[in-house]
Amino acid sequence: xxxxxxxxxxxxxxxxxxxxxxxxxxxxxxxxxxxxxxxxxxxxxxxxxxxxxxxxxxxxxxxxxxxxxxxxxxxxxxxxxxxxxxxxxxxxxxxxxxxxxxxxxxxxxxxxxxxxxxxxxxxxxxxxxxxxxxxxxxxxxxxxxxxxxxxxxxxxxxxxxxxxxxxxxxxxxxxxxxxxxxxxxxxxxxxxxxxxxxxxxxxxxxxxxxxxxxxxxxxxxxxxxxxxxxxxxxxxxxxxxxxxxxxxxxxxxxxxxxxxxxxxxxxxxxxxxxxxxxxxxxxxxxxxxxxxxxx
Numbered sequence: 001x002x003x004x005x006x007x008x009x010x011x012x013x014x015x016x017x018x019x020x021x022x023x024x025x026x027x028x029x030x031x032x033x034x035x036x037x038x039x040x041x042x043x044x045x046x047x048x049x050x051x052x053x054x055x056x057x058x059x060x061x062x063x064x065x066x067x068x069x070x071x072x073x074x075x076x077x078x079x080x081x082x083x084x085x086x087x088x089x090x091x092x093x094x095x096x097x098x099x100x101x102x103x104x105x106x107x108x109x110x111x112x113x114x115x116x117x118x119x120x121x122x123x124x125x126x127x128x129x130x131x132x133x134x135x136x137x138x139x140x141x142x143x144x145x146x147x148x149x150x151x152x153x154x155x156x157x158x159x160x161x162x163x164x165x166x167x168x169x170x171x172x173x174x175x176x177x178x179x180x181x182x183x184x185x186x187x188x189x190x191x192x193x194x195x196x197x198x199x200x201x202x203x204x205x206x207x208x209x210x211x212x213x214x215x216x217x218x219x220x221x222x223x224x225x226x227x228x229x230x231x232x233x234x235x236x237x238x239x240x241x242x243x244x245x246x247x248x249x250x251x252x253x254x255x256x257x258x259x260x261x262x263x264x265x266x267x268x269x270x271x272x273x274x275x276x277x278x279x280x281x282x283x284x285x286x287x288x289x290x291x292x293x294x295x
Contacts, residue, residue: 003076003103003133003162007204007226008041009219010078010133012049014253014260015063017268023059024268030118030254031212031265032070036251038215041222043071043207046080047105047141049209049253054271061095068100082107082137086122090129095277103133105207110143120151124158133162136243140168154252156180165207178202192218196237198219199225199274210244212256213263213294246288249281259285263294 013035016027035043045067046052046060055063064079071077079101083091086109091288108114109122127134136155140146146168155161169191174187174197181187181202191199192210199205199222211218211266217236224233247255251274258277260267262285269276277285289295 003042003078005162005183005204006042006076006103007186007222008209008293009205009215009222010042010044010188010207011035011215011218012038012044012047012157012209013067014206014212014257014267015045015050015052016266017271019250019268021269021271023063024266025054025062027266027268028063028066029070031267032067034265035211036071036074040075040170040211040215041219042076042078043067044078044080044105044207047207048080048139049212049256050080051253051274052080052269054274060092060111061099064099064101076102078103078105078135080107080137081126084109084111084143086125087124089122093126093130093134097130097132101132103135103136103162104130105135105140107137108143108145108147110145113143113145114153116148116272119145119147120154123151123155123161127155127158127160130160133159134160135162135186135188136164138166138168138173139192140163142167146173151172151270152177156182156185159184161206162186163188166198167191169194171201175201176199192247193241195221195227196234199233209247209252209256210240212239213243213247213259213289214292240292243292245289246285249285250277255281255285258282259289259294263287272284 083089163186186204
């Protein structure tokens with residue numbers, strides 16, 4: 001399935017693990033089918049929420065293969081192929097393209113960071129090496145660096161760079177990026193709590209952690225906004241804002257996996273250095289889930 005300026009709710013999938021730490025492929029199938037049944041517009045695998053940073057390259061490839069096979073073209077599948085090493089990012093991007101990915105999510109180079117020209121080349125050379133759309137991923141809270149607006153403006157003109165997942169939480173930055181939005185470049189919210197504000201400045205949707213918990217509602221909020229039913233979109237966004245925020249009481253994906261386990265979706269533990277949620281935060285999250293009618 002082609003990725004053509006996709007609009008809507010794209011779920012940033014968790015990777016379920018068995019208690020021994022191995023990938024739980026049976027549960028992954030169940031989660032994928034749950035998303036598709038709820039009307040999710042797209043699947044992202046191997047994002048931050050998917051804990052790819054603690055998985056081996058072989059496990060990454062196995063999760064991608066399984067996801068693409070189970071989804072079977074019913075919705076587009078985006079794969080996180082980012083690395084702080086451009087050569088590695090290119091290798092992974094080519095591999096996932098060959099496996100049938102519809103789009104790629106490329107992260108800014110964490111730790112080594114890079115100046116503006118290095119940042120540009122990191123993305124542009126990756127996009128040159130593949131034939132499927134590439135989505136930039138700006139998440140300075142994770143990477144320690146933001147993609148400069150000038151670099152995004154340059155990259156938006158690249159024929160194979162189709163948009164940006166904006167996860168800085170900085171609406172001023174997002175509004176500057178919104179000037180790039182057009183038929184060939186999409187702006188996606190990377191923070192559930194500001195999905196409606198991002199949509200209001202021309203965003204195309206959200207790449208969502210919250211959608212793991214309430215996939216149908218996440219899709220409904222975006223669909224209502226895009227259909228012009230702004231009042232209902234805002235009403236539901238505010239209704240579930242506390243839950244969206246509580247999914248970040250601790251570093252993602254600790255709270256969302258805790259929430260799913262509380263809901264009876266056995267996604268298992270995290271891999272170190274991530275571990276179980278603190279008792280006080282877990283109690284807060286449980287209360288919010290109860291208030292949302294999810295337990």
